[in-house]
Amino acid sequence: MSRSPSPRPGGWSSPGLNTPYDTGGRTSPYPNGGSQNVTWASAQARSAEVKGYSGFQPRNQGFFSKHFRRISTSLPFSAEKEKTDRGRYQSNRVVQILNRVWRTILRRQRSFGLLLVIILSIVIFYVTPLHRAYRRSSFLGGGNKFVVILAANQGGGVMEWKGPREWAIERDSVKNKKKYTRKWGYELEIVDMSTKKRYAHEWRESWEKVDTIRNAMRKYPHAEWFWWLDTNTFIMEPTYSLQSHIFNHLKDITYRDINHYNPLNISHPPADEYLDPETRSAVGDGKSNSINLIIPQDCGGFNLGSFFVRRSVWTDRLLDIWWDPVGYEQKHMEWEHKEQDALEYMYTNQPWIRSHVAFINQRKVNSFPPGACGDGKDANIHYQEKDRDFLVNMAGCEWGRDCWAEMYNYRQLSNRLNRNPWEKFKDGISDTIKRRKESKKKDEKNKDKKGKQ
Numbered sequence: 001m002s003r004s005p006s007p008r009p010g011g012w013s014s015p016g017l018n019t020p021y022d023t024g025g026r027t028s029p030y031p032n033g034g035s036q037n038v039t040w041a042s043a044q045a046r047s048a049e050v051k052g053y054s055g056f057q058p059r060n061q062g063f064f065s066k067h068f069r070r071i072s073t074s075l076p077f078s079a080e081k082e083k084t085d086r087g088r089y090q091s092n093r094v095v096q097i098l099n100r101v102w103r104t105i106l107r108r109q110r111s112f113g114l115l116l117v118i119i120l121s122i123v124i125f126y127v128t129p130l131h132r133a134y135r136r137s138s139f140l141g142g143g144n145k146f147v148v149i150l151a152a153n154q155g156g157g158v159m160e161w162k163g164p165r166e167w168a169i170e171r172d173s174v175k176n177k178k179k180y181t182r183k184w185g186y187e188l189e190i191v192d193m194s195t196k197k198r199y200a201h202e203w204r205e206s207w208e209k210v211d212t213i214r215n216a217m218r219k220y221p222h223a224e225w226f227w228w229l230d231t232n233t234f235i236m237e238p239t240y241s242l243q244s245h246i247f248n249h250l251k252d253i254t255y256r257d258i259n260h261y262n263p264l265n266i267s268h269p270p271a272d273e274y275l276d277p278e279t280r281s282a283v284g285d286g287k288s289n290s291i292n293l294i295i296p297q298d299c300g301g302f303n304l305g306s307f308f309v310r311r312s313v314w315t316d317r318l319l320d321i322w323w324d325p326v327g328y329e330q331k332h333m334e335w336e337h338k339e340q341d342a343l344e345y346m347y348t349n350q351p352w353i354r355s356h357v358a359f360i361n362q363r364k365v366n367s368f369p370p371g372a373c374g375d376g377k378d379a380n381i382h383y384q385e386k387d388r389d390f391l392v393n394m395a396g397c398e399w400g401r402d403c404w405a406e407m408y409n410y411r412q413l414s415n416r417l418n419r420n421p422w423e424k425f426k427d428g429i430s431d432t433i434k435r436r437k438e439s440k441k442k443d444e445k446n447k448d449k450k451g452k453q
Contacts, residue, residue, distance in 0.1 A: 136185025143185025284355035299373035
């Protein structure tokens, strides 16, 4: 038998299922089976009442009960999985924190997660070399279309050796150009301007700009614009790209008619009847894509310390004539400023050159410090800090001025002007502390003077 014998006479009983006849012939003391002998109808009615409810409803519907129930519903669905994960990452708090953050982002703050992804993408773009690759690519930034040619070894020619100051100037100038070209994806060609004996009877020193530009065009066949810079130049605003500063609006910032600023008093335009209308026009064809040479002018005329040349058939012809030994043989004793005077002579006497030359304001690409071209008060030539001029050229500093002092001062000024917000904050605190110390010293001196009186 599967069940043990009942200690009660009559065997085991089931309330509601047993009949009054299962009592072994004894009559129940309660009528209709009594309260302990439940009938089948009453049990079925109670079961129907329980099934009528949609779910379990606690009696206490207070404030804390509702919130406890909300907290319980936000817990993980699978308790076994939570225990497994807790055991796996219990020793690694970093992973736990990251998991909590990630769950919070996914569940409740999707917009915050999207913003966080955007910020991380921007940080990765600028910390890694991705921004340089972007700026350098021809179909995005277009940086590979520009080549910066920097003259080096200036002052170390035939008659003079470079001293410590000349080496320091060259070091700062090269570092400045490397930082700028690396930022915007440009090519940098550092040229050794040591003398080369081009002809048996003459050292053609400082005439090598033309030959150097031609060699750079061969070396960088995909480049379009070539920017020549002398050693005594310093880029003051590295945040200005050549595209945004000049070439995106070339037509608006250049002028073709030299009468706009004509320190050489060149007659323009040419009036010869045999010339074509474009050559006889004061502005050529007036289109920016026909500009192949961009030159600034100072108080003495053309300045080739900072100028731009574009790759074109016209440029090849110009460089051939500019470097022609026949012209050099005839005029090199008269041309004090070498290739600069030669270009001015060609512009004056050969009309075909004018229609492809554009002039740019001096301060756009070649600002002068005080002492160059007068007393330093010409707003069209000299550097203006309030306008954040792009580049400074310490032209002529070797004639009575201190080249190294000027280079150092402008380098410090550039660093101060281009500070990031954190550096400005630190400098502001240090300046405040210095002012307080100075004011205390002045107060102490005033007290001492009053005490002596």
